[in-house]
Amino acid sequence: MARCTAPKQGHRSAAARARCPACGGRGGSRSYGGYNSYTPPSYMRTGNNLGSGSGGSSRGTRPRWSRSDSSVTYTAAQTQALTPIRESFEKRASISDLRDIFLCHAWGDRAGTAKELHDLLEKLGVKVWFSEKDATLGGTLLRDIDKGLANSKIGIVLVTPALLLALPNEGIADKELSALLARDQLVPVVHDTTYEALREVSPLLASRTGLSTSEDTMADIATKLAELVSSPDVSAK
Numbered sequence: 197m198a199r200c201t202a203p204k205q206g207h208r209s210a211a212a213r214a215r216c217p218a219c220g221g222r223g224g225s226r227s228y229g230g231y232n233s234y235t236p237p238s239y240m241r242t243g244n245n246l247g248s249g250s251g252g253s254s255r256g257t258r259p260r261w262s263r264s265d266s267s268v269t270y271t272a273a274q275t276q277a278l279t280p281i282r283e284s285f286e287k288r289a290s291i292s293d294l295r296d297i298f299l300c301h302a303w304g305d306r307a308g309t310a311k312e313l314h315d316l317l318e319k320l321g322v323k324v325w326f327s328e329k330d331a332t333l334g335g336t337l338l339r340d341i342d343k344g345l346a347n348s349k350i351g352i353v354l355v356t357p358a359l360l361l362a363l364p365n366e367g368i369a370d371k372e373l374s375a376l377l378a379r380d381q382l383v384p385v386v387h388d389t390t391y392e393a394l395r396e397v398s399p400l401l402a403s404r405t406g407l408s409t410s411e412d413t414m415a416d417i418a419t420k421l422a423e424l425v426s427s428p429d430v431s432a433k
Contacts, residue, residue: 261423268412268419277383277405278424281350284381286428288349295325296425298348300372304358309387309414313354316418322425341372349425351376353401355386360397373401383407383424385417 257275258266261282270278288294297317301310306328314326325344331337345351353359353373362369376382377400384406386394395402407417 259423261426261428263423266419266423268416268423270420271411273405274407274411274420278420280380281383282424284379285349285425289428291349293347295344295348296323296350297421298325298344298351298372298376299327299354300351300369300376301327301354302356302358302362302369303367304362305354305356309356310354313385313414313418316415317421320418320422322418322422337368338371341368342375345372345375350381350383351379352383352385352406352421355384355389355394355401357389360389360393363397373398377401383421385421386410387414 257270257272258264259270259275259278259282262268262270299310299314299317310326311328314324314328317324325348327337327341327344330344331340351372353376359369363373382401382404384394384401384404386406386408388409390410391402391408407420409417412420
């Protein structure tokens with residue numbers, strides 16, 4: 197007698213069910229010896245009309261913290277990479293005097309891309325530690341940064357050509373990155389460069405999947421980061 201493939205392979209689609217030697221051609225949803233049809237994990241739930249059609253599997257996931265009416269969609273890789281960051285954020289979410297995000301950037305980006313991302317985040321209600329506004333006049337910059345890192349729930353690293361040039365010099369950006377790499381609270385945001393180029397400079401940072409302007413606009417990236425640090429009590433369930 198033909199044996200059902202569901203226990204090992206699952207029936208993830210009608211086509212998969214049709215290929216099963218025991219169940220081919222049978223419609224409907226069934227349970228086989230305690231094994232049910234495949235259900236995606238909660239962090240890969242699809243929203244309305246997402247995940248269907250060409251390319252849906254790569255651009256149709258919705259993480260649990262994203263509202264159902266959100267204007268942005270996530271790739272499966274983005275959802276998987278951001279899930280542990282969200283969990284880390286939730287553990288510290290009740291500490292009201294912390295900033296939501298520490299923005300690590302190269303000195304050369306302070307008045308350009310870094311400020312653009314900072315401004316987009318602040319417009320979305322995100323509390324950002326940004327050296328251009330938070331470092332105290334006449335104070336010790338490294339100490340200010342140290343306090344900013346300690347008093348932020350998560351960190352983002354703006355990876356640009358300027359940062360790739362700055363990191364080998366072991367300056368301030370390198371010290372910030374070293375501190376962030378020690379915590380599971382780091383999201384790379386890649387802009388105008390590639391992960392391949394980053395890997396040549398920082399293999400550890402390149403090993404962490406994050407967000408990139410090759411996939412999303414900077415405005416959409418800011419929206420995703422704002423959703424990532426949204427209050428748990430108003431997150432989509």
